[in-house]
Amino acid sequence: MTTIELTKDNFEAQVASKGIAFVDFWASWCGPCRQFAPVFEEAAGRHDDIMFGKVDTEAQQELAAAFQITSIPTLMAIRDNVVLYAQPGAIPGTALEELISKVREVDMDEVHRRIAEQQDAAQQGDGRNPDA
Secondary structure: OEEEEEOOOOOOHHHHHEEEEEEEEEOOHHHHHHHHHHHHHHHHHHHOOEEEEEEEOOOOHHHHHHHOOOOOOOEEEEEOOOOEEEEEEEOOOHHHHHHHHHHHHHHHHHHHHHHHHHHHHHHHHHHOOOOO
16 A cells, blocks of 8 residues: 555545554655655555555644644554554654554553543543532
8 A cells, every 4th residue: 555645634534544544744855754755655565454644744734733743754653543652753664563563452442441531530620520
């Protein structure tokens, strides 16, 4: 599979279309971004079950701002609409493959349970929960 150009108009649909998505926030003037691009493309070719998308931060400033991207390249791993990883910096192919394996191994039932617990605690803490 090849990478998909992501925009504010297609981001949600593309990321939700597969269980796992890797997103590369980049810009054409960025040297490390250009170095990471072939590593990202190669991984996309090896993992057909994962959506690999690229966000041009110059063309998609609103989308980059929504994810608070301050350094590029930034690699983000999203699974079941939960951001599991978001770090700036280019990584080598072996590190990307290791990250892909780790994202596949995450127990998403446990992740969703913890998110629900945090949301419940936050609601109880701010007085919006009438049962608290």
